[in-house]
Amino acid sequence: MEVFDAELVQQCLAGRLAAFEELMSRHQDAVFNLLFKMTGNRDEAADLTQEAFIRAYRKLGAYDGQFSFKNWVITIGVNLAKNRFRSFFRRRRIEEEAGAPAESATMNDPCVEAVNEALAQLPEKLRVPLVLKHMEGCSYEEIAQMLGIGVSAAKMRVLRARDEFVRRLEP
């Protein structure tokens, strides 16, 4: 019988660390995938994912059960990534590393490579909603909540992201 996230959160709050490991196992791929799409760097994405879950654990008492745990950690991760990129030197280093050969195993597939390239060319403002919508299956309401924007703005961004993505994929 599947245990719901909310129940695992309650177990964590009661001091059962293994429950948090279960939560992380469930959602780490979603967080990592988005952060990888934001940074283009596996190490940076792994580091941010780890940091996001650690922050989530330490702030678990402030977690609002109305919000899905996965979306909550994603929000923390997105904010961490944005804050980290505010540092000019770090952004520059990441950009330099991004110029290096791609690390992802999926890059061996030319179709996947083209998709990744088209995604990478999108501005972050459009890339993140597109990934949330079509890779993580989030609703517009959830995207709006995670990015701190209105629902109509979330829809607009996804629509614009789709147009830009198709334009870049099929020149």
Place this chain on the structure above:
Amino acid sequence: MNTKPDNWFDEVLAPARVTAPPNLAAQTMRRLRTQPEHGWFPSPRQWWIPALTGAAVALIAVLGWMRWHRSEALVNVHFELHAPGAHQVELVGSFNHWWPGTIRLTGPDASGHWTATIALPEGRYEYLFLVDGRQWVTDPAAVVVRPDGFGHVNAIREVTREGTVL
């Protein structure tokens, strides 16, 4: 505007989804078990924040001390008066608040000169010699002088770190 259906994007993007490194959860849990919360202190990966702050504070302290030290540096200033017949010569000026009896020149030497060397901070000073406790004498070697409004002419000495300018 593209005409692709929603599921087209799901299908195209799905293969580009990446998964987290297999040991990520284990590493994170290890960190959670071993690493205490930092409270107000930055995490170890942000070690440079306190280091940089400390260095900046030390630099400001050193610069402040150097500036203070420079402004407080004393300069030896030599005064001399040729008064062969005098019994006593004093130096009175703004550096001793015009109080007679605080700085006495030594002499006379064989050539009739009275001398004194005093340490003064940088600044502009007015002074007179007081000979035998009653006669005010303007330094004949002074380059700049100024009437004091009471019938005397004060000599002026400008003291800088490099020495006496005037």
